[in-house]
Amino acid sequence: MKNQFKGKFGQFGGQFIPEVLMPAHKELEAAYEQWKNDPRFIKELDYYRRDFAGRPSPLYYARRLSKKYGHKVYLKREDLIHGGAHKLNNTLGQALLAKYMGKRRLIAETGAGQHGVATAIVGANMGMTTQIYMGVKDMERQRMNVYRMELLGAKVIPVTSGSQTLKDAINEAMRDWVTNVEDTHYLIGSVVGAHPFPSIVRDFQSVIGIETEAQIIEQEGRLPDSIIACTGGGSNAIGIFYPFIDNTEIDLFAVEAGGMGMQSTKTAALHSASLCVGEDGILHGARTKILQDPYGQILESCSVSAGLDYSGVGPQLAYLAQIKRIKPRTASDKETLAAFHELSEIEGIIPALESAHALAYLAKAADKGELGEIVVINLSGRGDKDLESVLKLEGNK
Numbered sequence: 001m002k003n004q005f006k007g008k009f010g011q012f013g014g015q016f017i018p019e020v021l022m023p024a025h026k027e028l029e030a031a032y033e034q035w036k037n038d039p040r041f042i043k044e045l046d047y048y049r050r051d052f053a054g055r056p057s058p059l060y061y062a063r064r065l066s067k068k069y070g071h072k073v074y075l076k077r078e079d080l081i082h083g084g085a086h087k088l089n090n091t092l093g094q095a096l097l098a099k100y101m102g103k104r105r106l107i108a109e110t111g112a113g114q115h116g117v118a119t120a121i122v123g124a125n126m127g128m129t130t131q132i133y134m135g136v137k138d139m140e141r142q143r144m145n146v147y148r149m150e151l152l153g154a155k156v157i158p159v160t161s162g163s164q165t166l167k168d169a170i171n172e173a174m175r176d177w178v179t180n181v182e183d184t185h186y187l188i189g190s191v192v193g194a195h196p197f198p199s200i201v202r203d204f205q206s207v208i209g210i211e212t213e214a215q216i217i218e219q220e221g222r223l224p225d226s227i228i229a230c231t232g233g234g235s236n237a238i239g240i241f242y243p244f245i246d247n248t249e250i251d252l253f254a255v256e257a258g259g260m261g262m263q264s265t266k267t268a269a270l271h272s273a274s275l276c277v278g279e280d281g282i283l284h285g286a287r288t289k290i291l292q293d294p295y296g297q298i299l300e301s302c303s304v305s306a307g308l309d310y311s312g313v314g315p316q317l318a319y320l321a322q323i324k325r326i327k328p329r330t331a332s333d334k335e336t337l338a339a340f341h342e343l344s345e346i347e348g349i350i351p352a353l354e355s356a357h358a359l360a361y362l363a364k365a366a367d368k369g370e371l372g373e374i375v376v377i378n379l380s381g382r383g384d385k386d387l388e389s390v391l392k393l394e395g396n397k
Helices: 019-035 040-054 061-069 085-100 113-128 137-143 142-153 166-179 199-207 207-218 236-246 265-270 316-322 331-348 352-370 384-396
Strands: 060-061 070-076 105-110 129-135 155-159 184-186 226-230 251-257 279-283 288-290 326-331 374-379
Touching: 019 085, 019 166, 019 199, 060 207, 061 070, 061 155, 061 331, 061 352, 085 105, 085 113, 085 184, 085 199, 085 251, 105 113, 105 166, 113 129, 113 142, 129 137, 129 166, 137 142, 137 155, 142 155, 142 384, 155 166, 166 184, 199 236, 199 265, 199 316, 207 236, 207 251, 207 374, 226 236, 226 352, 236 251, 236 316, 236 326, 236 374, 251 316, 251 352, 288 316, 316 326, 326 331, 326 352, 331 352, 331 384, 352 374, 352 384
Parallel strands: 070 374, 105 129, 105 184, 129 155, 226 251, 226 374, 251 326
Antiparallel strands: 060 070, 279 288
């Protein structure tokens, strides 16, 4: 299942981009092929992962959560990585690659702000000029992360077009890259976009699954029965799923934002569940599953979590859903907020709202008997960034 034609995952993926961007994509692909297995590059990346990011992240046995739901529940603690989320895995790899390519400037898009923060972190650490594009709607609900990016020396550029969220931030970052390709690397934050970005981001994030495999065998003597991860663009999901894709005895659950409910595809704009109700289309340079109207126009997504507020999904995840290797599911805003509080109260861990979608599905899946004995949930980020949003949401009840 892993050995797809380069840049394609079944009918998904590819390079649907303007001709002016082809040289930049070819340059990036050639550089990645040159350096990804180079001993010097690997040694330097391992150093950053270990001594700067704090890897490996723990695989924590959640005793009280396990007792409540009748499964052995393990949490892959990406929330403990420097910066508070899994995003640093990818930004370290891409920034180091950009440095090897001789680039001096980084640009990025961000929704929840975690990728923006992670890009600002590596930009500061590696001495690179950094600019982050962010929708004004996301800037309002993630003000603390905006300040963190600015504190780290990055310039945050408000995006006022379209839905003023992640989709539009990506559009603006691409426009920047078109005119500055010689000295600039576009550090995409998820497994989206044209080839080679989905594969590059996946490879840098697969450290999550590689560690999980070794850790669960050490603790349980065997692999898990199921793995759950939240899914927007999909970097944390493919990161933990990838080493397990060929082992079909392990169920892989990709939990999307169901918003206020999942009544029908006609209400697609109420949520961000591209895998569940999306249709084939092209978004940001790749064919994938996207939320669109009958005329092919992109619908605005909506989620309580800024990081899942995206109208598409990574092309490899679209393919894996099509062949039924992963199981797309949804969690509503109400279920997500309940899970946010539950983990905080019974395990002493405040999760990101994105991660809380995966936690929310635990209760639903446990009732259905879908999970087996041992369950791993990818806790992709910490919830500090979401406290203001949760307070505002609960204050409006």
